[in-house]
Amino acid sequence: MAIVLGIDVGGSTTKICGFTKEKKLIQPLSVKADDPISSIYGAFGKFTSQYRLPLSEIQKVMITGVGSSFINEDLYGISTEHVREFDCIGLGGNYLAELSEAIVVSMGTGTAIVHTQGSEIEYLGGTGVGGGTMLGLSKTLLGVTDIPHLESLAMKGDIAKVDLRICDISQKNLSPSLYPDTTASNFGKLSDLAEKEDLALGIVNLVFETIGMMSVFAAKKFDTKNIVLTGNLSSMPFAKTVFSRLGEMFSMNCIFPENSRYGTVIGAALLYFLK
Numbered sequence: 051m052a053i054v055l056g057i058d059v060g061g062s063t064t065k066i067c068g069f070t071k072e073k074k075l076i077q078p079l080s081v082k083a084d085d086p087i088s089s090i091y092g093a094f095g096k097f098t099s100q101y102r103l104p105l106s107e108i109q110k111v112m113i114t115g116v117g118s119s120f121i122n123e124d125l126y127g128i129s130t131e132h133v134r135e136f137d138c139i140g141l142g143g144n145y146l147a148e149l150s151e152a153i154v155v156s157m158g159t160g161t162a163i164v165h166t167q168g169s170e171i172e173y174l175g176g177t178g179v180g181g182g183t184m185l186g187l188s189k190t191l192l193g194v195t196d197i198p199h200l201e202s203l204a205m206k207g208d209i210a211k212v213d214l215r216i217c218d219i220s221q222k223n224l225s226p227s228l229y230p231d232t233t234a235s236n237f238g239k240l241s242d243l244a245e246k247e248d249l250a251l252g253i254v255n256l257v258f259e260t261i262g263m264m265s266v267f268a269a270k271k272f273d274t275k276n277i278v279l280t281g282n283l284s285s286m287p288f289a290k291t292v293f294s295r296l297g298e299m300f301s302m303n304c305i306f307p308e309n310s311r312y313g314t315v316i317g318a319a320l321l322y323f324l325k
Contacts, residue, residue, distance in 0.1 A: 056319025086117030142317025207251025280313030
């Protein structure tokens with residue numbers, strides 16, 4: 051059985067997946083480590099051990115991500131190819147959502163946005179706002195250093211104590227697409243009575259609304275309704291809440307496919323079959 055592995059070395063997590071020659075996906079997994087080299091070899095070892103894959107059955111390794119530049123030789127003597135991350139984002143997003151055209155958004159430590167149409171993949175840009183922003187702000191404002199803790203706090207928060215909303219500044223309906231509780235200014239109404247839970251919700255809302263509006267603008271530019279969300283942050287329940295709301299407001303189809311957090315690494319492995 052010839053297996054193709056994909057490895058995505060991100061800013062905080064390394065992900066790995068595999069495909070058989072029949073293009074059947076072997077379920078992805080991820081590891082965290084303090085440095086890229088450790089995380090790459092850790093992910094490789096964990097994956098081959100969990101699925102009992104001998105090295106002789108691995109035909110190719112397709113590697114991508116910001117930390118992949120630390121690898122300058124074949125992994126364990128297996129042919130290893132570096133592939134462009136933005137191509138992986140687009141291909142993986144389309145594969146997971148079963149689409150041929152979409153705006154694919156990769157929400158990790160930062161955020162990257164690409165447009166896909168058939169085999170054409172165009173990197174549109176991105177933003178430094180992402181998971182790193184959440185952790186940096188939550189550490190500074192709340193003393194919280196992990197996403198699950200931030201999420202648990204945010205679930206109990208009241209956004210009205212943090213964000214300035216349309217209903218706070220106008221009694222009129224400014225636009226059919228603007229609901230009264232639409233954000234006018236993130237953290238623009240920070241109350242002295244705001245608790246840690248309220249601040250946590252404000253942080254999460256700020257990040258997802260920023261990414262969401264950039265995604266909507268990109269979709270409007272290409273006259274497409276499909277926005278596919280991938281990357282680590284796509285697994286957060288708050289992501290679905292915010293994007294669902296934006297989808298209603300701007301008539302967009304915001305899609306969170308199964309295995310969405312593994313979109314880039316899946317795309318990396320799939321690129322092998324296009325060569």
